[in-house]
Amino acid sequence: MRHIISILMENESGALSRVSGLFSARGYNIESLSVAPTNDPTLSRMTLVTSGNEAVIEQIVKQLNKLIDVTSEIYTVELTGTGEKLEAFMDAVGEGCILEVVRSGAMGIARGERVLKA
Amino acid sequence: MSEKTAVELTGAEIFVRCLKEEGVDILFGYPGGAVLHIYDALYKQEDVTHVLVRHEQAAVHAAEGFAKSTGKVGTALVTSGPGATNAITGIADAYMDSVPLVVFTGQVNTNLIGNDAFQETDSVGITRPIVKHNFLVKDIADLADTIKKAFYIASSGRPGPVVVDLPKDVTAAKANFKYPKSIRMRSYKPTVKGHPGQIKRALEMILKAEKPIIYAGGGVVLGGAAEELTTFTRELGYPITNTLMGLGGYPASDGQSLGMLGMHGTYEANMAMHHADVVIAIGARFDDRVTGNIEKFCPNAKIVHMDVDPASISKTVKVDVPIVGQVKEILSDLISALRDSSKKPKDAALKAWWKQIEEWRSMDCLKYDRDSELIKPQYVIERLHALTKGDAYVTSDVGQHQMWAAQYYKFDKPNRWINSGGLGTMGVGLPFAMGAQMAHPEATVACVTGEGSIQMCIQELSTCLQYGLPLKIVLLNNRYLGMVRQWQEFFYQGRYAMSYMDALPDFVKLAEAYGHVGMRIERPQDVDGALKEALAMNDRLVFMDFITDDTENVYPMIPAGAGQNEMILV
Numbered sequence: 001m002r003h004i005i006s007i008l009m010e011n012e013s014g015a016l017s018r019v020s021g022l023f024s025a026r027g028y029n030i031e032s033l034s035v036a037p038t039n040d041p042t043l044s045r046m047t048l049v050t051s052g053n054e055a056v057i058e059q060i061v062k063q064l065n066k067l068i069d070v071t072s073e074i075y076t077v078e079l080t081g082t083g084e085k086l087e088a089f090m091d092a093v094g095e096g097c098i099l100e101v102v103r104s105g106a107m108g109i110a111r112g113e114r115v116l117k118a
Numbered sequence: 119m120s121e122k123t124a125v126e127l128t129g130a131e132i133f134v135r136c137l138k139e140e141g142v143d144i145l146f147g148y149p150g151g152a153v154l155h156i157y158d159a160l161y162k163q164e165d166v167t168h169v170l171v172r173h174e175q176a177a178v179h180a181a182e183g184f185a186k187s188t189g190k191v192g193t194a195l196v197t198s199g200p201g202a203t204n205a206i207t208g209i210a211d212a213y214m215d216s217v218p219l220v221v222f223t224g225q226v227n228t229n230l231i232g233n234d235a236f237q238e239t240d241s242v243g244i245t246r247p248i249v250k251h252n253f254l255v256k257d258i259a260d261l262a263d264t265i266k267k268a269f270y271i272a273s274s275g276r277p278g279p280v281v282v283d284l285p286k287d288v289t290a291a292k293a294n295f296k297y298p299k300s301i302r303m304r305s306y307k308p309t310v311k312g313h314p315g316q317i318k319r320a321l322e323m324i325l326k327a328e329k330p331i332i333y334a335g336g337g338v339v340l341g342g343a344a345e346e347l348t349t350f351t352r353e354l355g356y357p358i359t360n361t362l363m364g365l366g367g368y369p370a371s372d373g374q375s376l377g378m379l380g381m382h383g384t385y386e387a388n389m390a391m392h393h394a395d396v397v398i399a400i401g402a403r404f405d406d407r408v409t410g411n412i413e414k415f416c417p418n419a420k421i422v423h424m425d426v427d428p429a430s431i432s433k434t435v436k437v438d439v440p441i442v443g444q445v446k447e448i449l450s451d452l453i454s455a456l457r458d459s460s461k462k463p464k465d466a467a468l469k470a471w472w473k474q475i476e477e478w479r480s481m482d483c484l485k486y487d488r489d490s491e492l493i494k495p496q497y498v499i500e501r502l503h504a505l506t507k508g509d510a511y512v513t514s515d516v517g518q519h520q521m522w523a524a525q526y527y528k529f530d531k532p533n534r535w536i537n538s539g540g541l542g543t544m545g546v547g548l549p550f551a552m553g554a555q556m557a558h559p560e561a562t563v564a565c566v567t568g569e570g571s572i573q574m575c576i577q578e579l580s581t582c583l584q585y586g587l588p589l590k591i592v593l594l595n596n597r598y599l600g601m602v603r604q605w606q607e608f609f610y611q612g613r614y615a616m617s618y619m620d621a622l623p624d625f626v627k628l629a630e631a632y633g634h635v636g637m638r639i640e641r642p643q644d645v646d647g648a649l650k651e652a653l654a655m656n657d658r659l660v661f662m663d664f665i666t667d668d669t670e671n672v673y674p675m676i677p678a679g680a681g682q683n684e685m686i687l688v
Binding site: 018021058063066 | 242243246247250251252254271303304305306307427428429432433436
């Protein structure tokens with residue numbers, strides 16, 4: 001399952017290396033990664049896409065939190081959808097937009113005329 | 119105490135002042151070009167004692183031995199390039215065992231960094247995966263703050279090694295020195311107190327248990343929580359087992375202690391763990407040496423897990439009640455809650471459980487042939503324990519001798535057993551002992567070692583003479599790389615590839631060449647006499663070469679792929 005992880009971290013040299021080093025050392029895969037300073041120049045936001053089951057993602061987030069440079073502000077977004085939709089979503093997040101995350105219950109809905117009806 | 123008023127000092131002088139502020143009284147190190155200014159500043163002061171080792175690896179291991187035997191931060195100083203790379207093994211060892219350490223590495227001038235300068239290495243890059251954190255100080259204005267942060271990070275939360283890279287020009291530059299009273303790190307805030315709700319849930323689960331076991335690890339020793347663990351365990355009346363790193367966290371001579379668990383743990387400890395219905399994990403991390411085959415681990419147990427590192431919780435084994443925080447605090451809260459609770463442990467069930475445990479104990483899994491004409495290594499450790507009244511600082515190298523030391527020297531106090539668990543580094547025994555002896559000049563410090571391990575840092579015998587360290591080196595000499603030989607006997611049908619040590623030196627002559635007392639002991643009836651003679655010499659290092667039975671193997675053993683209840687017994 002693909003996950004987007006958004007991290008707020010200290011804008012210090014080596015911080016990016018630390019995160020990517022963590023992923024490679026523990027055998028997790030980084031599918032894509034972007035990082036840039038926020039409006040507070042001492043903080044950077046890093047957004048990366050990785051995949052794994054729930055237990056793996058939980059461990060990844062815990063290991064990230066252990067890094068001294070990483071603040072406690074970490075968001076994970078789990079996505080399902082077609083490839084194009086995921087790409088479009090990641091492009092949008094990559095530009096540093098702050099998205100408000102709204103949670104809904106698990107659901108699936110078919111487009112168009114296919115409707116679940118009793 | 120008010121903040122020090124501003125004074126203009128060189129970087130090197132600031133370095134020395136910072137060490138003093140941090141209460142560092144012993145620094146292990148080895149000079150070199152990049153750190154000459156620092157050594158000059160060290161020469162001009164007397165508050166910090168510098169111990170000159172003979173290899174940078176030993177400087178870091180000695181700092182570890184210092185830290186492990188005191189609970190304080192160990193400090194080492196090495197030069198750039200090869201000095202820093204020689205320190206890597208020690209730093210990795212500290213990382214795996216969560217040892218509070220600050221290692222200062224020299225670095226070339228800031229304007230030469232990245233230029234392939236003389237004795238330049240990217241120490242920060244090389245150590246990144248094996249440190250809790252590291253710093254490169256590019257500006258003297260950051261030096262004092264960085265050093266304070268380094269000590270704070272090393273000693274707080276889950277302790278670990280911190281590397282501070284110091285370019286030579288930064289140590290020559292001048293700046294106003296003001297030691298910060300406190301530092302706040304917004305992205306690093308380790309949890310201290312456990313969540314009260316979790317503590318309540320944990321106590322409920324603990325008191326419902328009919329086959330409980332307390333599984334206590336290195337975190338108890340690192341967290342200074344031995345007293346709380348002892349009170350907690352005694353008030354519950356539950357059996358307790360310690361990991362290799364946790365030995366001494368609970369008195370081993372106490373009847374509630376089942377001894378060490380894991381790959382070479384006791385039969386009763388492993389069986390109790392396997393059959394338990396509630397496992398109370400305290401400052402332990404469910405390492406693979408303990409669990410055996412994870413699929414077969416604790417099939418019927420609910421697990422309470424208290425640890426200061428949230429990443430260790432549910433990493434390999436999913437737990438039911440996690441509590442993040444310092445184990446000292448969590449145990450204190452649990453003890454209070456237990457005393458306030460109207461519920462009590464289930465007496466009848468416990469009686470039956472203890473009966474079962476005593477049956478397992480009756481297997482006497484640590485028995486060995488006491489009538490042999492050859493010296494049994496287990497016997498040497500037992501006699502060492504008796505003659506030191508179980509009160510010595512015992513360091514160890516890695517291998518069979520390490521397992522026998524862990525099994526047969528009953529540790530009743532924390533910070534007495536000093537070994538390399540996570541990384542399992544051969545060569546640490548002697549420098550660990552140096553660090554422990556520097557920290558405790560009046561104490562008996564014994565180093566249990568093998569012929570392979572002792573040769574890896576043998577040059578440190580010279581350091582021992584220079585600083586008058588009266589170590590007692592207990593070499594269990596079986597002429598083999600024992601643990602490798604054991605695996606080759608069990609799993610490679612006796613194909614002893616490269617595990618026989620040919621051309622061993624005459625260790626007695628070698629010890630004497632380094633200025634120490636050497637003894638060779640070849641008969642069991644001479645063991646006591648030799649140990650007594652050695653222990654009586656409290657101003658000389660005594661190197662005892664015990665020629666032991668080379669066929670002895672470490673039992674019990676959980677072979678690879680087996681569950682905790684599938685041990686090979688003697």
